[in-house]
Amino acid sequence: MKTESMITADNLWFTYDGEDIPALQGLSLDIKRGSKTAVMGANGSGKSTFFLCLNGILRPQKGALSFCGAPYSYDKKSLLNLRSRIGIVFQDPDNQLFSASVRQEISFGILNLGADNETALRETEKIMDALDITELKDRPTHALSGGQKKQVAVADILVMHPDIVILDEPAAALDPKHTDMLNKIIDQMTESGITVLISTHDPDYAFSWADQIILFHQGKVLKAGSPLEVFSDRPALNLTNLSQPAVLSIYESLCRKKMINEKFPAPRSLMELLHFIEGI
Numbered sequence: 213m214k215t216e217s218m219i220t221a222d223n224l225w226f227t228y229d230g231e232d233i234p235a236l237q238g239l240s241l242d243i244k245r246g247s248k249t250a251v252m253g254a255n256g257s258g259k260s261t262f263f264l265c266l267n268g269i270l271r272p273q274k275g276a277l278s279f280c281g282a283p284y285s286y287d288k289k290s291l292l293n294l295r296s297r298i299g300i301v302f303q304d305p306d307n308q309l310f311s312a313s314v315r316q317e318i319s320f321g322i323l324n325l326g327a328d329n330e331t332a333l334r335e336t337e338k339i340m341d342a343l344d345i346t347e348l349k350d351r352p353t354h355a356l357s358g359g360q361k362k363q364v365a366v367a368d369i370l371v372m373h374p375d376i377v378i379l380d381e382p383a384a385a386l387d388p389k390h391t392d393m394l395n396k397i398i399d400q401m402t403e404s405g406i407t408v409l410i411s412t413h414d415p416d417y418a419f420s421w422a423d424q425i426i427l428f429h430q431g432k433v434l435k436a437g438s439p440l441e442v443f444s445d446r447p448a449l450n451l452t453n454l455s456q457p458a459v460l461s462i463y464e465s466l467c468r469k470k471m472i473n474e475k476f477p478a479p480r481s482l483m484e485l486l487h488f489i490e491g492i
């Protein structure tokens with residue numbers, strides 16, 4: 213049972229300069245070590261703002277954030293340490309990439325953390341290989357496609373071996389093959405004990421992958437719980453513009469028609485559902 217809190221947010225409030233309505237309006241949540249959390253909610257509900265608060269780019273005007281039980285500090289040294297331990301892959305990779313070549317880009321972070329050249333090169337090659345982007349190594353980052361930039365942005369973060377990885381809509385701009393590859397990397401991350409937070413609008417992926425879903429609504433948490441708890445709450449889904457995962461809708465329909473006994477646990481993926489149906 214995972215019980216150690218990795219991140220605790222208590223009543224966070226944040227308003228952007230010049231705005232009247234706060235982007236975060238009393239947001240509280242808890243992320244356990246090693247957990248897989250999908251953060252979901254309508255456009256503008258505060259997900260990206262919360263992520264920027266998590267790695268200290270934004271500082272909430274009110275409320276408290278802690279990492280591994282220690283309250284956030286905003287001095288330069290603490291922020292550098294925080295950003296090496298909490299890595300964000302931004303929704304728009306152009307906000308993240310600035311080096312002359314992919315290899316330089318990926319090695320920059322670990323060199324900055326004090327690794328020697330040989331280690332940085334070895335780690336950079338390892339992660340490029342895992343993400344299938346070695347052939348891009350000499351290309352300038354500005355000349356990459358949107359999906360390639362996303363992969364380099366993921367490599368940028370993973371190469372630093374962070375404790376937490378936050379992926380803001382990771383599959384946006386990726387083709388099915390590279391979405392698949394990224395999903396495998398995400399699985400490897402969680403298997404190696406990294407805590408992963410993903411912002412996604414994809415209920416099927418969230419339902420099959422996450423062990424906790426957090427629904428944001430107007431800058432605070434509307435509902436947090438297991439995928440089944442959250443995706444069974446239709447009013448909460450309606451408020452946050454989300455649909456039910458297809459597999460859950462089919463399962464509920466089969467239960468209503470008494471074709472599946474409700475005492476079987478709900479399947480998390482279409483493959484699991486197929487096994488159920490084949491066993492009827």
Ligand SMILES: Nc1ncnc2c1ncn2[C@@H]1O[C@H](COP(=O)(O)OP(=O)(O)OP(=O)(O)O)[C@@H](O)[C@H]1O
Nearest residue numbers: 228229231235253254255256257258259260261262
């Ligand atoms: N740089 C900014 N300046 C002013 N307002 C901003 C800025 N960034 C976001 N906002 C506002 O803050 C609120 C929360 O936005 P945020 O980007 O955190 O939402 P989100 O849930 O990540 O949305 P999406 O699903 O569209 O990515 C929105 O009302 C948005 O317009």
